[in-house]
Amino acid sequence: MPSKARPKKTGPGPQAEGAAERPQMKDKPGFSARKVAADILGNVVHKRRPLDGELDANSGHSGFRELAANDKSLVRAILGACLRHRGELNELLDRLLDRRIPEKTGRVTDILHVAMAQMLYLDIPDRAAVSLAVDHASIDRRAVPYKGLVNGVLRRLGREREDVTGDLDANRLNTPEWLFDSWAAAYGEETALAIAAAHQNEAALDLTVKEDPAGWAERLGGIVVGAGSVRLHRKGAVDALEGFAEGAWWVQDAAASMPARLLGSLEGKRAADLCAAPGGKTAQLAAAGARVTAVDISKSRLKRVSENLSRLGLEAEVIASDLREWEPASPFDAILLDAPCSATGTIRRHPDVPWIKQAYDVGVLSEVQSVLLRRVAGWLQPGGTLVYCTCSMERAEGEDQISAFLADQPGFELVPVQPEEVGGLEAVITPEGYLRTLPCHSATTDGGETGLDGFFAARIRRL
Numbered sequence: 443m444p445s446k447a448r449p450k451k452t453g454p455g456p457q458a459e460g461a462a463e464r465p466q467m468k469d470k471p472g473f474s475a476r477k478v479a480a481d482i483l484g485n486v487v488h489k490r491r492p493l494d495g496e497l498d499a500n501s502g503h504s505g506f507r508e509l510a511a512n513d514k515s516l517v518r519a520i521l522g523a524c525l526r527h528r529g530e531l532n533e534l535l536d537r538l539l540d541r542r543i544p545e546k547t548g549r550v551t552d553i554l555h556v557a558m559a560q561m562l563y564l565d566i567p568d569r570a571a572v573s574l575a576v577d578h579a580s581i582d583r584r585a586v587p588y589k590g591l592v593n594g595v596l597r598r599l600g601r602e603r604e605d606v607t608g609d610l611d612a613n614r615l616n617t618p619e620w621l622f623d624s625w626a627a628a629y630g631e632e633t634a635l636a637i638a639a640a641h642q643n644e645a646a647l648d649l650t651v652k653e654d655p656a657g658w659a660e661r662l663g664g665i666v667v668g669a670g671s672v673r674l675h676r677k678g679a680v681d682a683l684e685g686f687a688e689g690a691w692w693v694q695d696a697a698a699s700m701p702a703r704l705l706g707s708l709e710g711k712r713a714a715d716l717c718a719a720p721g722g723k724t725a726q727l728a729a730a731g732a733r734v735t736a737v738d739i740s741k742s743r744l745k746r747v748s749e750n751l752s753r754l755g756l757e758a759e760v761i762a763s764d765l766r767e768w769e770p771a772s773p774f775d776a777i778l779l780d781a782p783c784s785a786t787g788t789i790r791r792h793p794d795v796p797w798i799k800q801a802y803d804v805g806v807l808s809e810v811q812s813v814l815l816r817r818v819a820g821w822l823q824p825g826g827t828l829v830y831c832t833c834s835m836e837r838a839e840g841e842d843q844i845s846a847f848l849a850d851q852p853g854f855e856l857v858p859v860q861p862e863e864v865g866g867l868e869a870v871i872t873p874e875g876y877l878r879t880l881p882c883h884s885a886t887t888d889g890g891e892t893g894l895d896g897f898f899a900a901r902i903r904r905l
C-alpha cells in the first residue's frame with residue numbers, strides 16, 4: 443500500500459531506458475490511447491491549452507491524429523471524465539497518499555488521473571487501467587521513479603473504492619472556487635450547485651433547422667426544445683444524419699440560437715454578425731433573409747463560416763478583420779455582437795474551461811467587450827436593433843456590460859425580451875428583460891427536458 447509520494451531510490455530499470463522499449467510498448471493494445479490521453483491532459487491542465495485545439499483533426503496533438511478511430515473515441519471519453527471529475531480525482535489522490543506528489547512530476551498525476559477516470563467513470567476493467575498506467579510510468583523519464591506508487595495507489599483505489607469515494611462532494615470539488623463563488627453571488631448558492639451538477643453530464647446534440655422544427659424532430663427521433671431547436675440524445679457522427687448533406691440544419695445549442703432570434707424579422711435587411719466564427723449565428727441571420735456581413739478576427743475560424751454557409755446553401759459577405767479597426771461603409775439595420783468571452787456557459791460541452799480559465803481572464807475580456815460594444819453600437823441605423831451576447835455565466839460579461847452601457851449611452855434603449863420569443867421559457871428572462879440561460883434551466887415549458895448552455899443576451903435599440 444503506498445503511503446508516501448517519495449520515489450524509490452532505485453534506478454529507473456531497463457524499461458526506462460526508453461527508446462529501445464518504446465516501439466514494443468506502443469504496440470501493446472490500448473497503450474497509445476492512454477499515453478496520448480495523459481499527454482493531452484497535461485497540455486490542458488498544466489499549459490492551459492484548449493481541449494478542442496488538442497483534438498483538432500488537422501492541427502491537434504500529433505499522437506492523437508495518428509490513432510485509429512476507436513482509440514480516438516476512447517481518448518475523448520477518458521479526457522471528458524478526467525476533466526469533469528478533476529476535483530474528485532485530486533481529492534481522492536489526497537486521500538490515498540500521505541503527501542502530495544511534487545508539482546514538477548505533474549506527469550505522474552496525469553497518468554494516475556487517466557487510470558482513475560477509467561476505473562471510476564468508464565466501463566474499463568481495473569486490471570487493464572492499472573497495468574497500462576504502470577507501463578506508461580515505466581517509460582516516462584519523470585514518472586518512472588513513481589511507478590511503484592502508481593501501481594500501489596491504483597490497486598488500493600480498486601480495493602477500497604466504496605470507502606474512499608462514498609462521501610465525495612462532486613459538485614463543489616469539480617468546480618474551481620472562484621467560479622462557484624461567482625455563480626453563488628450572481629444566482630444564489632442553490633442555483634450554483636444546480637449549475638455544477640449539470641456540468642457532470644455531457645450536453646445533448648441540438649440542431650437549428652432552416653424550417654419545420656417539428657417535422658425534423660420527428661424524422662430524426664428528437665424533440666423540439668427552446669425557441670424551436672431540435673434536440674437529439676445520441677452520440678456519433680452528425681454528418682451521417684438525414685438532412686446534413688442537403689444543408690437542412692446545423693449544430694447549435696438551443697440557448698446559442700436564441701440571441702439571433704431576438705433580432706426578429708430580417709427579410710431584406712442589412713445585418714452584421716460581428717465576432718462571427720464559426721458561424722452558427724451567421725447562418726441564422728442569412729436563413730432569416732438578411733443581407734449579412736460577417737466579421738471575425740480569425741482567418742482560420744472564418745474558413746469554417748464559409749464551409750458551413752456553402753453546405754447550407756446560404757450567403758454572407760465574410761470579412762477577416764479586427765473590429766477595433768474595421769469600419770463598415772454604411773450603417774446596419776441589425777447587429778449581432780457575440781463578443782469574445784470566458785465561455786463559462788459552455789462547460790457541459792467544453793469541460794476544460796474551468797481548468798484553463800481564471801478570474802483574471804474575465805477581467806481582461808470584459809474590457810474588450812466594453813470597447814467592442816461601444817464601437818459597434820455606432821454602426822447602427824437610428825431605429826436599428828443590436829443584440830449583445832456572450833456564452834458566459836459571469837455577470838461582468840453580461841448584465842454589468844449592458845447596465846454600464848445604458849448608463850453612459852443615452853442614445854440607446856433596452857428592448858426587453860418577451861417569453862414568446864424564447865419558446866415560452868419565462869425562467870430564462872430576468873426582471874430587467876435580459877436573456878439569461880443556465881445549464882440547469884429547463885429547455886421545454888413542461889420541464890421535461892433540462893439543460894441549456896449558459897448564455898446572456900440583451901436587445902438594444904438606437905433611438
Ligand SMILES: C[S@@+](CC[C@H](N)C(=O)[O-])C[C@H]1O[C@@H](n2cnc3c(N)ncnc32)[C@H](O)[C@@H]1O
Binds near residue numbers: 723739
Ligand atoms: C464567441 S465566439 C463567436 C461565435 C459565433 N458568433 C457563432 O455563433 O458561431 C467569439 C469570436 O470573436 C472573435 N474575436 C475576438 N476578438 C475579436 C476582434 N477584436 N475582432 C473581431 N473578432 C474578434 C474570435 O475570433 C471568435 O471567433
